[in-house]
Amino acid sequence: MHHLFRLPYGLGRAIRNLTLALLVGGSALPATADQVIAALGDSLTAGYGLPDGEGLAPQLQAWLAAQGREVTVVNAGVSGDTTAGGLSRLDWTLAPEVKALIVALGGNDMLRGLPPEASRANLEAILKGAKAKGIPVLLVAMQAPANLGPDYQKAFDAIYPELAAEYQVLFNPGFYAPLLGNPPDPAKLGPFLQADGLHPTAEGVTKIVEGLGPDVLKLLDQIQ
Numbered sequence: 001m002h003h004l005f006r007l008p009y010g011l012g013r014a015i016r017n018l019t020l021a022l023l024v025g026g027s028a029l030p031a032t033a034d035q036v037i038a039a040l041g042d043s044l045t046a047g048y049g050l051p052d053g054e055g056l057a058p059q060l061q062a063w064l065a066a067q068g069r070e071v072t073v074v075n076a077g078v079s080g081d082t083t084a085g086g087l088s089r090l091d092w093t094l095a096p097e098v099k100a101l102i103v104a105l106g107g108n109d110m111l112r113g114l115p116p117e118a119s120r121a122n123l124e125a126i127l128k129g130a131k132a133k134g135i136p137v138l139l140v141a142m143q144a145p146a147n148l149g150p151d152y153q154k155a156f157d158a159i160y161p162e163l164a165a166e167y168q169v170l171f172n173p174g175f176y177a178p179l180l181g182n183p184p185d186p187a188k189l190g191p192f193l194q195a196d197g198l199h200p201t202a203e204g205v206t207k208i209v210e211g212l213g214p215d216v217l218k219l220l221d222q223i224q
Helices: 013-023 056-066 083-088 107-111 116-132 150-167 202-221
Strands: 035-041 071-077 100-104 137-140 170-172
Touching: 035 056, 035 202, 056 071, 056 202, 083 116, 100 116, 100 202, 107 116, 116 137, 116 150, 137 150, 137 202, 150 170, 170 202
Parallel strands: 035 071, 035 100, 100 137, 137 170
Antiparallel strands: none
């Protein structure tokens, strides 16, 4: 998942809120929105390679609107980010307007072969940070490929369901799961991926959102 620029951290509240507005489409957070959620992730969340309006955040927001939910989905995805990068951006991401968090990180950790225990520690810290602020979380799993070896695959894949159970947060079994079918078949991914073979097309994102959407509705119902 390719590296792009990283957003500055530690900004004042006014600048942070302005940046949040820019992330959701260049305008202030709509006054009509009942709830604001942030999607903390990497290029898969950021909408790498897609036209404006076709990434995860805008498509998810449109899907929720079709379900009668007036929700602002903040795109807090940074291409190339690891779980460590996501953790470093957590406080900035959880602006006062944000009432729920989707966490979709770990793909770059896995692609770099970073130790699963480090990824687990970072994701656990994210969950702890959100819990400390009373923010409900939907944790979206990533899966390691078999070519990293069975031990790595087993350790990495176990991170997400185990942390979700330990911290009692909502769990989605896999970002790409809606593209793989049931039973899962990696051959089905091809038509929904860009030329790099990693990032979903706009049509792929649409299917991902359809699979993720019901869990996001549950997340919204947990907002206090």
